[in-house]
Amino acid sequence: MSQLLNVSTNPHVLANVTTKSLMRDVILALLPATIWGVIQFGPYALLLIILSIASCVATEYLWNRGFHKEQTIGDLSAVVTGLLLALNLPSGVPFWMPILGGVFAILVVKCLFGGLGQNFMNPALAARCFLLISFSGIMTQFPQPRFGAASTADGVSSATPLAAIKTAETLGASGQSLKNMFLGLSAGTIGEISALLLILGGIYLIARKVITWDIPVIYIATVAVFVFLFGQHHFDLTYVMMELCGGGLMLGAFFMATDYVTSPITPKGRVIYAIAIGVLTGVFRICGNSAEGVSYAIILGNVLTPLIERVTIPKAFGREGKKK
Amino acid sequence: MSTGTGTFAGGVHPYDGKELSKDKPVRKVLPKRDLVYPMAGQHLGAPAKPIVAVGDKVLLGQKIAEPGGFISACIHASVSGTVKAITQHRIPNSGMAQSIIVENDGQYTPAPGVGVKRDYTKMTREEIRNAVKEGGVVGMGGAGFPTHVKITPKDDSKIDYIIANCAECEPYLTSDYRMMLEEPDKLITGLKVLVSLFPNAQGVIAIEDNKPEAIRLLSEKVKGEEKISVRPLKTKYPQGSERQIIYAVTGRKINSSMLPADAGCIVDNCDTLIAVYNAVCESRPLMRRIVTVTGDAVCDPVNLEVRTGTLYSELLEYAGGLNCEPEKIISGGPMMGQALVSTDVPVTKISSALMCMQKDEIAAHPASACIRCGRCVQHCPSRLVPQKMYICAVHGDLDGFEKLNGMECFECGACSYGCPAKIRLTQAFKQTRQAISARRRAAAAAAKAKQAAEEAKKAEAENAAKAGKKDGEVR
Known part of the structure; x- marks a missing residue:
């Protein structure tokens, strides 16, 4: 042996999983819902998605370049942020909106706090809330999808199913059908309309062990119980199902509440976090002005994460009996 | 009777690589060059002390070094020949250790008494323990804890289980597997020898379920044995870790400051039990x-x-x-x-x-930023939070590391293995744990010194008081 041997501490083998492979799986899991969004809302939706991703990646690239940091765009996390942001936008927003949102997400929420792993809020959601507050008019105009049952008089924009249900006297009067909401035939943001495709994506991520079942399942269950008890049409199971399939809940539950950086890593903490954002979602949806609440609930949960983790450090193996 | 679940929470499933060598029967090979017997690095505790000098003739199985303390073990020549040197030599952990170098004469002349058959049922417990000690038997699973110390707990009656650790959860290793297939009787007898030391103990041979042939063979062999049973375990790394195997077999839990005996268990690796058999029943010290x-x-x-x-x-x-x-x-x-x-x-x-x-x-795979995915938490068999321990470790926050129960880590590597960011968690924990151990030792030494100083002061004051009294009396 002529060459020197490598030396390091154990372990000497590593699992195949990398940050990039995880992000790639998230993108793959989002593709069905993304494609459906483009089918429903046309090529302009595709343009918005591309602009959003490009804005996020370019911002991160320039930040790293400008500050002579190692280039990190290859880990695909900026692509995920851009895609999630676009999926959370209505398809009728002006083209500069996803660009502005992308810069906000990556520059303000991610890079200024130290880059990947250091952001205290989900960048895509924080940017969505930023846009929602700043441009609430445009951000709440929802164009009618190409394929769908209900159509409004002007044919351009309509209320989301959740808003219709919220203001309607009875469930029947809202004119919404659970089937349309489940399949993705009603109004909404580009990526949130089809609960079915989002659930399929979520199952793919759980099967690939990219995410664990705990946060999405507990979150959805909490929302279900909450609206069943306290919702406008409480004790009506169809209404509960419509609440679950409507708005950003499925997108939020599988793809944003599970964001690694901003959700707790302690087992008990994950349960507390999921219940907390579930209750917040219910409160915002039922008591708030808007029929929506997932985004705000999750970013509030993000902010609570460090505190939740602090009080839920698990007892070590064999140390369960001891206090502290 | 055992109430364990056959597994534990956490752990990982690395590629096991065992098919490369699992069907290759063990081949006996003889050394061609000089033999090197390091005094440290082959057992836990104090280094052994050489009892031979340069130029001495040694025989096969002759003791060449004595235990250097209570937790230590003796070392035997594995060939016959001449002591060529006693010098520093590199050992597998990359350090140097005092080593006895023996030139092999190729005769393999045994020392007197080596190879004499003994019936363990006719030996007293004392004699059995002494045979294990004199045989230089240590835990061969990797830690090298002297076996005679392990099998001498405070109270023999409190030991309920002797667990034969045949998990062999470490990828690529097939040495224990081959011994289970090739020397099952020696393994079982070795286990019976230890069971005979404890009035209330039963022996459990714990094997991961990726070795069905070994499970079948040993189950057959222990049929009719009252106190010995075979327990298949779920295949998962680190199933063969002492704390995890005790939990998997018995449902009992121990932590870093407890010994297995505190949970009524003694755990010995497969090959260790064969070494016990060799030492007790065939008067052959550990030399292979x-x-x-x-x-x-x-x-x-x-x-x-x-x-x-x-x-x-x-x-x-x-x-x-x-x-x-x-x-x-x-x-x-x-x-x-x-x-x-x-x-x-x-x-x-x-x-x-x-x-x-x-x-x-x-x-x-260079390390990249932590994305807080929580895989390390899911994988940790000690239910720690490696992500937070790592932050403490890189900041040198020893107190924070201890508060997170970092000393419960046994450096199994499961966290590093599964980390998508390829962060060197285990390496950081190893260094931090060493720093904390050093700090504890220093604190203990300082406390001891302080106590000694105080006692000396007290004695001085007493002496002075006595002297004063005397003075008064004189007056």
Whole structure:
């Protein structure tokens, strides 16, 4: 042996999983819902998605370049942020909106706090809330999808199913059908309309062990119980199902509440976090002005994460009996 | 009777690589060069003390070094020959240790008494324990804890289980597996010897369920044995860790400050039990080791029976040599093993494998930013939060590390293995744990010194008082 041997501490083998492979799986899991969004809302939706991703990646690239940091765009996390942001936008927003949102997400929420792993809020959601507050008019105009049952008089924009249900006297009067909401035939943001495709994506991520079942399942269950008890049409199971399939809940539950950086890593903490954002979602949806609440609930949960983790450090193996 | 679940929470499933060598019967090989017996690094505790001098003739099985303390073990010559030198030599953990170098005369003349058959049922407990001690038997699973200390708990009646650790959860290793298939009677007898020491104990042979042939064979062999049973365990790394195997078999939990005996258990590795059999029933001290020579850089992976003290470099040719320049060579398996700087180090009592890797995955994967995915938390068998421990470790926050129960970590490597950002968690924990141990030792020494100083002061004051009294009396 002529060459020197490598030396390091154990372990000497590593699992195949990398940050990039995880992000790639998230993108793959989002593709069905993304494609459906483009089918429903046309090529302009595709343009918005591309602009959003490009804005996020370019911002991160320039930040790293400008500050002579190692280039990190290859880990695909900026692509995920851009895609999630676009999926959370209505398809009728002006083209500069996803660009502005992308810069906000990556520059303000991610890079200024130290880059990947250091952001205290989900960048895509924080940017969505930023846009929602700043441009609430445009951000709440929802164009009618190409394929769908209900159509409004002007044919351009309509209320989301959740808003219709919220203001309607009875469930029947809202004119919404659970089937349309489940399949993705009603109004909404580009990526949130089809609960079915989002659930399929979520199952793919759980099967690939990219995410664990705990946060999405507990979150959805909490929302279900909450609206069943306290919702406008409480004790009506169809209404509960419509609440679950409507708005950003499925997108939020599988793809944003599970964001690694901003959700707790302690087992008990994950349960507390999921219940907390579930209750917040219910409160915002039922008591708030808007029929929506997932985004705000999750970013509030993000902010609570460090505190939740602090009080839920698990007892070590064999140390369960001891206090502290 | 056992109430364990057969598994534990956490753990990982690395590629096990066992098919490379699992069907290769153990081949006995003899050393060709001088033998090196290091005084440290082949058992836990104090280094052994040489009792031979340069130029002395030694015989096969002759004791050449005595235990250097209560927790220590004696060392025997595995060949007959002449002591050539007593000098510093490199050992598998990359350090140097005082070593006895023996020139092999090729005769293998046994020392008197070696190989004499004994019936353990006619021996007293004292005699059995002494035979284990004099046989230099240590835990051969890797830690090298002296077995005679392990089998001498405070209260014999409180031991309920002797667990034969035949999990062999470490990837690539097949030495224990081969011994289960080839020497099942010695393994079972070794276990029975230990069970006979404890009035309330039963023996459990715990095997991971990826070794169905071994489970079948041993289950057959223990049929009719009242106190011995076979317990299949779920295949998962680190199932063979002492704390995890006790939990999997009995449902009892111990932590870093407890001994298995505190939970009524004694855990001994497969090959250790065979060493117990050899020491007690055949008066043969521990002087051989089964080593798996494997990895993608060796031409023909094999299982070898090697005399302790043989240099690793000799073993490679029995495996057909190397098929390339390996980037990394490991003593032991890929999860817990130690990377070697050189193969001119001796096989010790705790060597289990020589693994040659074409590529070093660690060097090929630089660490990137933590994304807080929580895999380390899911994988940790000690239910720790490695992500937070790592932050403490890199900031040198020893108190924070201790508060997170970092001292419960046993450096199994499961967190590093599964980390998508390839962060060197285990390495950081190893360093931090060493720093904390050093700090604890320093604090203990300081406390001792302080106490001694105070006592001296007190004694002085008392003396002065006495003197004063005397003065008064005189007045």
